Every structure is written in structure tokens, then in C-alpha cells.
Amino acid sequence: MENQDLLEALDFLDPGTLTYEEWTIVGMGLKQAGYPVTSWEQWSARDGGRYHRGECARKWGSFRGNPNPVTENSIFKLARDHGWGGPAGHALDWNDVIDAPAAKTEGRVVDPHWLDMQELAIPAEWDPADQLVRYLQALFEPEEHVAYVTESYLRDDRYAPTKGCWDRTAGQLIEELRHYHDIHAVVGDCSPEAGAWICFNPVDGSGRSNDNVTDYRYALVECDNMELEKQQAIIRQLELPCAALVYSGGKSLHAIVRVGAPDYAEYRKRVDYLYTVCQKNGLTLDQQNRNPSRLSRMPGIVRGGKKQYLLATNLGKACWEEWRDWVEACTDDLPDTECMADVWGALPPLADPLIENVLRKGHKLLLAGPSKAGKSFALIELCICIAEGKPWLGRFNCAQGKVLYINLELDRASCLHRFKDVYDALGYPPDHVGSIDVWNLRGASVPMDKLAPRLIRRAAKKGYLAVVLDPIYKVITGDENSADQMAKFCNQFDLVCRELDCAVIYCHHHSKGLQGGKKSMDRASGSGVFARDPDAMLDMTELTPTDAIREQLHNKAACAACRELLDAHGHANAYSQDDACSRSRMLEIAKEHLGLADLRALDAAIAERKKRADSMTAWRIEGTLREFARFEPVNLWFDYPIHKLDTGLLEDLQPDIDYKAMGSRGAARRWGDKEKVSKNKSAELRTAFEACTMDGAVTVYALAEYMDLKPDTVRRRLKADGGFWVDGANVGLKEPGSRG
Template sequence: MNDLKEALYSIDPKSLNYEQWVEVGMALHQAGCRCDLWDEWSKNDSRYRPRDCANKWRTFKNNGSVVTEKSVFKMARERGWIPSEYKGHEIGFDDYIEADEPYMPQKKDEAKTTLPDDYSGLTGAQQLKVYLETLFKPDEHVGIVTESFQREDGKWTPANRGDYSRTAGKLIKSLEKYPDDLGATTGDWNQEAGAWIRFNPCDGQGVRDVNATAYRFTLIESDEVSIEAQYKAYVEWNLPIAALVFSGTKSLHAIVKIDAQNENEYAQRVSFLYNFLENHGFSVDTQNKNVMRLSRLPGATRNSNTQKLLATNIGAENWSVWRNSIEEIPEEKLPPITSLAEKFLNPDPLPEPLIEEVLREGHKMIISGPSKAGKSFALMELCVCLAEGGKWLGRFQCKQCKVLYVNLEIDAPSANQRFRKIYETLGYSTDPAKNPNISNIITWNLRGHALPLDKLSKPIINQASMVNGIKAIVIDPIYKVITGDENSAADMSAFCNYFDQIGAQTGACTIYCHHHSKGAQGSKKSIDRASGSGVLTRDPDAILDFSEIDLTQLEGKEIAWGAEIDEDRSAWRVTGSLREFRSFKPLNVWFDYPIHRVDTKGELDACFLEGDARSNLKQFQKSPEQRRADYKEELREAYYELEHENGVSASALAEIMGKSRNTVLKWLRELPKNFKNYDGKWFTLEDYTRYLQDTGALD
């Protein structure tokens, strides 16, 4: 049962969907646990609602279900949890382990690594004072836990959520008042268990993740690596460590600077850090990802050892500095410098266009647009045009080649059906026996198997290298593989570098799509419409942007393909920002499922984009010339509905138009060239001439 509880709390409920959350509850029920355990664990999720667990719990039945406690252990193991019987033994603070750590690319050195001990002369109270001054602002609340209980396996665990009512400033004043008695400030603790502190501030109302008021730090520790090896790794990787604390047993608690602005950015950066450590062979405790996680309180004693504060502010200055530093490339791997004169004499061959007027072989292209723009359909249509050597979007000639389509979003049968419909709509045969070009499209359906691009890039390179002649790799969509924070220029620069690696090692173009940011896009430049850092759209060699056209001007009118404008019709203006070619004239297209059709009739030319202020001006603030044209049309329609051979009166026009007589007279006087007033009656010029002839007035 203790192992089950430990495994449960190694799983972050925020990482689970609803079905997985229910599966955990069923497993605990099947194992004979109380609902309180499931409920307390679920409180770490911002989606938590009181009574949800109890209401669901009553629906569970112990009927030999395949969902057992093994399901919890499996989830925990997938997240890095290791059962206690497989963990190493505890070692003392002064112990050294002589070993070459295989995960660390370092020179062999017989000398033992000396751990820092910057605050060895300070009392426990003074160590905590330094810790608080380093991590917190004076007015921020700090969570401290001193009460503990011993589990059946002998381990000591925090007994409650502790005290979080005091600010760092108040705690520091108390520590200064009692510099030799840490317990006078924190309260007494069990000398065997030690004490704990939360390294991020809270709001003083609670210590769940929703109570966090800043997202500055995360905790890195490992029970699988020696203390000496832990410190070597922290130093070699130049981690931005705000405080380094000896746990009192077998690990160093590194409080690492994350510097996140919100919970989402915090989760992304912590995930990147953990992946970095795992990829370098460093076994890190994955239970520490929560922003309100507990760490060891500096200065407290534990099993005759002190939870020592060893150092503060070591390694990189902050997250950004560290993040940029790990992207450095050894100089010997960089290409040599060359003289321009040499290149003029022996020019490198220019890559052939893969898509005429848009993209050269080996280059990168991004398609950006909002939802319902049909971006995936456009990419699939591009794959078909590349396979067949056809014209994409009815405009851009494609070079016939093989293409790898990496599908990350929709299931394989749906993707295959889409390709079939596109083939049929474009007029190509779907019979492989009659159309061998179909084999030019190689699909890789990875829905449910998506990985961050730093891990997926190598498999993509391997798969592409297995097929001769692949000239394009389409990745749809990139939000499934994005690494880091999409609003961070540094993170997105690193992310885009993986596309360069794929292109460099396969010689193929990389083509992908991304979504627009929220809000109206009509007033923005095409290069600024995509969500996240501008790096995403400034890095590719070609950007094709799909922006929705405001169709209100066409409502009620019959348009191309014999249909009227309704909520299901959409039209798009395709613009390009190109590095290798001249920008083309914006292309107006209708999305006519499953392809985009060019507006050959020019019906969309005068329409503005959604969100463009000029669209409102066009609709609601018409120019005088437009108003006169509307008056003329409305008057003419009313005139011909009346008996008009001998002229009509202003009163008759007003009655049929539903306007006041004065309004109609005003309109008529503003249009003297269209209507003529004679003897109190109004005529069109044509009828007026005929009337004068009939009455002999011209004589």
C-alpha cells in the first residue's frame, strides 16, 4: 500500500486526461483504498471540483476489472518512478564514490570533486535566512512543513501542508532575532525526519499549484546518482542554480531558475530541463515538477546530519543564458570561411525550384492560418501536386517527386480518405494500377505517437533516408512536436534548428503549418499573424499565409460554384513572404471541400480581410458616390413599379419606398442627371423625352 501511494503521488494529475483520471480511481478502488486518497491526490489539479471523486467512486464495482493497482504502477513507471527496492542505499555527506560516470562526457580525473561549502560557518537559522533572501521577496508568503509521520516502510513523510501564513520578511526578522535557534522560527521538527520548505511563493491561502504567485524555480534531485556525480553534472552543464542544498542523506537539491511568466511556460521549461537531463543519462526524480513542490529546509537536522545550504547563485545567470549556451556548436563542426571571389569563379549550383515562384529544393516553408482555413487539406493537396507534377492551388507548378507526409493529427483511415477525395476532385485516377504516381506519396501516421521534434527529428531522417528520391517532408501540424515555449525566441530558434538538421541530412524541403494568434488579423502583415515568437515565421525561406476574407458584401448574391454565401462558405487570401523569389500577387481562393479553388471571376477582389477596419468602412460608411448609386438604384426600382409613362409624383415614390416625401425629394434633387422634374411630376430622362414628344412640347 505504501508503494502504491508513493507511485500515485509520482503521477501529476494535470498530465492526465479524464479517462486516465478515472482509470486511476478505479485502480485505487480495486486495490481496496479509500476514496479520500484519490480525492486528496486529485486536489493537485486545477480542474479539481469537490465531490467529483466521491460521486464517481460510488459507480465503481470490484468485479474482477482489468483495471487494478498495476495500472497505477505502470503510469508511475512511465513517468520515471522507481520502486524503493530498486533504489540505491543512502550515503553520508562526507562519502566519496570513485567512478567514471558514463553519462558525463568528461576527462578522467583521479582527484576527488570537492563539494562547495560556502556557508559552513553559519548556524541553521542563518542558512535559512540566506536561502530566503535568495529565493523570495520580503512580502511573499513561504510554505514550511515541520510535522511528519513514519510510513510502514520506515520512511518519513510530511504530515500536512504546513504553515504558509508568514511572509519571507517576517521569517527573516524572526531568524535575526533568534540566530542560534532555528526552531524558534520554524517550530520544532522530528530530528529523524528533518523539515521541508517550498521554493516558490504562495498567496497565503493554500499550497496547491493554483496558489502559486510566481513560477521562478524547480527542483532537481536524484537518488540514483552519487552526490559527487550529481554535483559534477550540475557544474558541467552550467545549470542556473539559485540554491544548492544537501538533503541530509543521499542527494543534492538543486533549486534551478526557470524564470517562467505563467503556469504554461513553467510546465514547458521544466519539461525541457527534465528531458535534457534524461537525454544526457542523468536519472532525475520526476516527482518534483509541481510548482508548489517541497524541498529540504536548509539548517534543519536529519538523522544526525544537517540539511546544509552549500551554495547560492552558481552556474548560468538565468534560464535564458543557460538555454542559449547549450546550443553552442564546436568550432570544428562548422563549415570553413570562403572568399566571395572564389564563389564568383566557382559558383555553387542554385537549387532547382520545387514549387515554381515559391520554394527551392532543400529549403523550408511554413503555411500559417486560423482554424477552418483548410491548412491540412492544402498540405495534402500539395503532396498530390508534387506526386503528380501538377499545379498547386491552381497556380504554382510543382516538380514531380516523392514526398513524405508525417501525419500527427488525424487517424490513418481519415487521412487516407482525405487523400482519395483530393485525388478524385483534382481529376487524377485513384487506381494504383493506372496511376503509378500515387506511390510517390509516403505517409507516416503518428497520431498517438507524437514526440517533441528534438526526439522525432532523427526518426524522420532515418525514415526519409530509406526511400530514394524524397524531395519534400511535410510535417502536419507542428504544435504536436513543438519543443519549449512558442513565445520564447530562444526556444523557437532551437526548435527551428531541427528543421535545418532534417533538411541538411536528407536534402529534402521541410514543409509545415502553424496556427494564427488569437484576435483579428486583417490589419497585420502576413509575417506577423502566426502565433508565438516571430522566429517561427522569419526562419523559413517561404511563408504562405491563409487569411479569411470578409464575405458580408457578397451575402445574398449568387457566386462561383452556383451557391449563395452562408456560414459554411469560406474564402481565403493567400499571400507570400519569400526569400528566394519575388512576392506574388495575393491569390484569392474559395475553400470548396476538399480543395481550394482560385477565384477566377474576381468576385473576391474588392472584399477585405476579416478584422480589417476598412471592411467596416466599406459596409457602414459608404462614400457619397456609393450612396448616390444606391439612391439611383432604389429610385429606379420604385419608379418602374409605378405607372410611369406620364411621370410619377414624389408622394407616390415615397409611399412605395416606405420613405418620407421629403427624403425622396432630397434624393431626387441630388440626382438631377437621372430624373427630371416637369409640371410637378418626375421622369427618367428617357421617359421625359418621350413624354415631350407625345405632348408636342418639343415643337
């Protein structure tokens, strides 16, 4: 069945404006869509200069399939790239790629819906010789040689120019035209069907190839697949710096545009820029016209009964630089400046917080951390806390609303089970689980510049407060160490924020090595753009708990197991609040009230809880915030599958430092920060002392066993600390203010 939209797109495309590769894409797309080779033949025949009978059929046979075939969507893309606006009432498929709303008019100066179209001013009476004189005066200096062609021959049912002439200057031609007042007496006769051609750049008088061009002054803009009046309107409204505008006597206008390039390399760059701007503004140009020695239509000649007519000279901007600056100013999409006095008395309201004292609605947040820090679980926790309106990480209150989680790494089942596991671990009833949407894109993710418009389209009317992308390395476009490329990548997040009026939250990994010696915002891998672009950056660094801290966790685990079993057997009144903090005391109470079987179960429960405590990892979150004051670092335990606030055990720990990576820093490199080291040792002593008091009097030997040190080492530390007294083997805390 014929696809009318495809036929409309194909009809819009002019084969004469396409490259060989694009022409091949059309053929492959038609074959994949089920069309016969004749459809490609008939379309290709529109380019009489390059079409050869039988070539399509031979090429068609080489299209034998591909794992990633070219489809009809490629034809649609080609057509849109050449200015096609799409069929009326065209409904986009879910897999169609569309431009984001802000990008639809990117680079466009002319609105095709508001063209000031006027008829071409070609009078019935004209002066052919004067036409060419005016043209030569507009383009050339009197001493410059001009190349032109009046003789032609038939090639594949189409007239083609011969080599032509180049032995006279513009001044000589003008003088002869004024003398004879007969254009053919000066340039020679030409076929009334073929017309005549002229080279718009001066040559050296010995030929008309690129090598003969003496000044890269002009470029040719020609479009022959739309109404002449529309071509003229776009050329004029685009303010092209035209030295001359000529009606070709056929389907197109020829705009001779000033580019003023100093050399061929710069000429190519400027023509590429010119053609790109024209393309974005609806002029689908003949790509073969890029050469500086290209021929254009000579005004003052009749071709096929129609006049090759000079419509105007000196149109638009005065020069290339002025035009380019004007285009850039019109297309930079930047807002206007505003005077502070105008808004001083009525400042716009700030966006409400999404995460209290961390992130506002509509802003960006980056969560950075090393591998296995539980970043994905932290983001899932955040999604749940936004949906349920609960504090995140037990610390940061969240506004309640809808959230979209874009899963780029996990398979669908694992991702959905994670949400269930985190809900259960947090202990929240799923009252608002319907406020969480999940978009599973593992194996189907695309770079962020392609994902952003698809995301905007799908989420446009969902009312999300936040979109969470996890993780971004799956969608990074370009080199993550390139500031320029990463700035463009991060701009996609701004686009999503602006178009969906929501926050964008994403995570990224740390660079390799220990991170303790770095500032929090310098730990993320790749360019510093990652840390400096978001409005809030939260960085997770791992802490290494001491043996004393692990022992405290074991103590808590044993106490919790005892409480749970005693409560289950109706002995909740058998222990006090102080008892519940002492492992030895709780074990004594358990032996008093529980039977042998229950005590065996208690041993198993304690062992299981210790094992879980040993699997917990310690983390510190630091914030770099743009809208709020910096908060004190938050210490957490990752107790799979959620993060729990630390109760003070981790307060004195510092992240490990990679001194080799920091380079040579004398004593700091060899020994670290003595003040911090001393503080850590003091904290370890107090933690060990507190743990040992649970078993009665504290001795040097008990501390040594607890800290896994030699007794003499413990004695030296106690003496250096100054906060303890040592009497033989016994150890105690000095009273505040005591000297002995």
C-alpha cells in the first residue's frame, strides 16, 4: 500500500540537489518500504544532468539487506533537512525523532508562514545590452577578465555549456556593449533554447576553472524546487548580501552573494555557512553550485522564450561580515537584557524548594560518587521520598509530586524489584506509588541530544516535579574530558528543565583513585563542567570505619537481637534503657529469661546481625550549592538497600587520601594532617574505652585487645592523649579540669 506521506516527501526532494550518498539513501529507503525500482527511476530522471537509464536498476540489485537497514524514515529526514515541513495532519510515531520546541527554529531568520511574496518585476520591453552592462558593473572592476559561454550542446536531452571565452575584461565588454548596443554582437549568438552563461568571479584570462579564479568574491545561491515568488521573498527577507539577483529564465533565481573570501580555504568555509543558513530558512540549494568558477545565467539573453533578467543589484546587507553578524544576532536565541530598576520593586518569586535547603523546583542536581556507593539506590530513595513527600536520607524534606525515573542500566525486572525493596526497607506504605513513572531504556538508550527531544515529547503533559536519569554515562555525547563537549551535553539538561518545568537529577561516577585529598566538586570523573553546571552537587565519599567502630556496631547488633527476642517472649520489662545499650548486660538478662533453644536462636540472630553490620559501608555526603548555604557534611551507612543516618560513630573519620596522586608535598605527603591524625587517635581511644566499660572496669589489656594493639602502644597513646589516668593496668577518664 502506498504511503502518501512518503510520496509527498519524495516529491519535495529534488535529485539534482542531493549528493550521491543521499541519492543512494533514497533508493535503499524506497526498497525497504516495498516500492518498485521504477519509483526510484522516475524520481531520479528529474535530474537530467546525472540520470542514466539502467543505473538505478543495477544499483537496486546491490541493496541486499542489512542488520540496520535504511528505512523510509531516512527519506523523511532528508526531506525535512531540505526544508520540507511535513504533511498536513501528520501524526508522529513514538519512535519518530522530533526537534525539541526550542530547536525547531534554531538558525532560522525567515518564518515561512509570513513571507512577503511579490511577482517578479520583468517588463515586456527591455534593453538586453543594458542588462549585461549593469550586471558587469555590479560584479567586476573594469580591468578584470570575465569568463562567459554562449555556445552549448545537447547532453542527455539537456543543454550544457562549452568552454566559452575569457579573453576580455569587464571594461572592454561594457565599452563594446555601449558602442554596438547589441548583446549578441558583443558576446556572440546563442541557442534560443539553451540561453547563455557567465562566471560571476573574475578570472586570469587563460581559462575558467577554479585555478583561474583571481578573487573569491561571490558565491551562487540557486533553488529550483519552489515558486519563484517564494524564492525571491526568502532571499530578500534573509538579507543576503547580493551583488545581483537574476531570473534564470527557468525554474530558479540566481543570487550572486558577496562572500569576500581571502583564499579558497576560507571561501569553502563561508559557502558552507551560507548554504547552511539558506537551508535552515527554506532554500534547498543545488549543492553543485559551490565552486567559485561555477557558471550562472547571463542577463540580457532569451532562453526558451523567457528572459534571463537582472531583477536587482546590491540587495540586502552591504558585505559578508555585516550579514553574518546580523544572522548571528537574529539566531542566538538569547534573552534581551533588562534594567534592574524596572524589576527592583517587583522581583519575580523564587522557585519553591524541591529538596529543602538543597534544590529548587526546575533546577539541576548531580549526585556523584564512586562505584558501589549505592548511588542508584539513593536516587530510588529520592524518587520515593518525592512521591510520598518524605525526608530524603532522613535529613532533607522533599516536596510531594510526580517523578520520572529513567533507568538506563538495569533490566526491567531488577529495576522494579529495587523500588519494592527500597519501599519495604524504608517502611513507607506505597500510598502514592502511582506518582512514580519508570522509563526502562536499558539496551535502547540514545545519546542525550537525541533523548532530550523524545523525553520532552513523552513527558510534556505529565506534570513531573523531577526527572531522574540513572546513570548519565549511558547517554553522554562526546568526550567527558572535553569542557566544550560536556558543556553542550549539560545544556540538554537545561532544555529538559525549561520545556518540562521540572528538576533534572542525575548521577555520575568519581575519577579513579582515593578522593580524600580533593575538594568535593573536583571528584567527579571528566571535565569540571560536571561539577560546575548543576545548581546542586552532592558528593559521596567512602569512610573506612575503625575496628572500634565496627565493635560498636557489633554491640548494637547483639543488643538489638536480644531486645527483639526478649520482646517476642513477653520480657520487654526485664531490661532498662541503660541495659539495652550493653551487650554483656543484655546477654545476662537473656540467659535469665530464655530457654536453651531460644538462646541458640539468639546466638544465630546475633551472628546474622553482626554479618549484616560488617557488610555496611560508611559514606559522607557533602554539598556544593548554588541557591542555598552549604550544609554540614552528612554521614551515612549504606545498609542494603537503603542509606541510614549515622548516629555519631563516623563523625571523626576522614576519607582516605591518595598522597601519590596529590604529588610531593613534603611532610604533608609523608604524614598527612597531624591535627586530623591526632584527633582520630583520640576518638578511637574514647570509642574503645566506652565499649570496654560495658564489661566492667577498663584495663590497658582490655583496650589493647579491643584495638588490636600491643599494651605498650596503648599506654603511649593514653599518655599522649592526656585525657586518661593509668594506675597500673587500670584506666579511667580524668575529671574535666584535672591535671593529674
